[in-house]
Amino acid sequence: MENLIRLSAALGIFGIMICWEYLKPKRHTSISRKQRWPINLGLAAFNMLLMRFTVGSLAYLSAITAKQHSWGLLNQFSLSEWLAIFISWLALDFAIYGQHIALHKWPLLWRLHQIHHTDLEFDATTAVRFHPLEIVLSMVYKVICIIILGAHPLAVIAFEIILNGTATFNHSNIGFSEKTDKLLRWLIITPDMHRIHHSTLPAETNSNYGFSISCWDRMCKTYTAKSQHAQSTMPIGLNAFRKPTDLGFMRLLLLPFKPLRRD
Template sequence: MSWQRFILDNEIFIRLGCFFGILLWIALWEIRSPRRKLSQPKARRWLHNLGLTVLNSLLLRLLFPAAAVGIAVIAEQKDWGLLNYYPVPPLLSVLLSIILMDGVIYLQHVMVHAIPLLWRLHRVHHADLDYDVTTGARFHPLEIILSMLIKFATILLLGPPVVAVILFEVLLNATAMFNHGNLRLPEKVDRIVRLFLVTPDMHRVHHSIEDDETNSNFGFSLPWWDRLFGTYKAQPRAGHEGMTIGIERFRDPAKVERLPGMLMLPFSGDSTGYTINRRSWKKEP
């Protein structure tokens, strides 16, 4: 049995195994070497953040039983997409697919910061008052549905190999948990790793309460997009221990750290304050 066939036949088990394995690994790493002291009760945050993750997973299974992999199978069978139309060596096709799909995730992330209506959904992710591995899976169900539809469109246009889609999904989940981890990496190690992979210190800047810092470091897996498009910011002004996590107007734990409040957050207040198309950001001195 080829490794591609093995991955296809065991896609669900591979994804679940990777998710829980990496979640446990990052959680233990956070206990051993935390970067910041948490401000909220960890058990409560984990219960509600992971509860939202479970809700999203069930919703996606209900609405899109085949998920992204099913769309990739259809595209491959119908010869839809650029990589199915033009002959590309298999390994190069997989690498190109992963890189290009990651680029789409970067653009999608910028989009949800630029469009006020979409920022309403995305601010559920940013309103977390602490920053740890569970923050990486904390998204409003409507944003999760939007993200899946964008993946479908990308797959139909690009025509990536099915194996590439599975690998990309695993990589995206793994790196989201890693770069949202409350992890202390040695400074020299962080400088090297962030040349190839988004690190916790790099992405944590994006969760700053300062609006111009929130609108930087949009990458989830590959760090090159931020450098290429000028959205890279090396460090937060207040330092990683001194910076405040979250959104200035949403500081009530009863509303932002509990599942009912998270679900209602997009419908609370207005959508001003953090959208990237504003011209009144706080600037560096």
């Protein structure tokens, strides 16, 4: 049931965002969907199958187990259910923010995460462009955080749904007026804010790490308010990978095992 709820929410939000992109795109793309979408969606399908037959429900099950055995910090206190859910969600969101920084700063992890940043355009399908090993490692990391925290099981489900939904939203090729975007950024990560993170400029790539709420980047001084280039024309991706023909499905799967390119 947990997997069905997550999948339904993810597909629903994805459908809304790709329709929005089609009707009112922020950027006019130079690389067609036919070139990019089979790769991005192929990775998503591969990762879903991998998780389905390996560690797909491990996060929720670990929360259930921690609660049953009174493991973790929150399970040592008599908190109201809603307070436990809120603290769990907030702590897990910060944990993912910290993980994202580690993926950029630690070369071994960057080998995996660079696949996400090799996309030369930026739309809802970019949100699911991840190497399978990164997906598995991310799940292991979340399980460790859930057990240490003693996260509430309902918070884990909510966290996964919100994380997937906001990631799809803030990777989408949509935009708002400058005034609306500035207002929304005080609470959530907008597409314009996260698009800066996918800039080819290293200083911009190494900023705006948040996925759901924007406070972590502001609090931890990793926030970049405005890109050097206009949002509608800024180069997307990595300078080392500029040819779409070099970014096929199998090439991306093997990329982490090749010499690391930082140029």
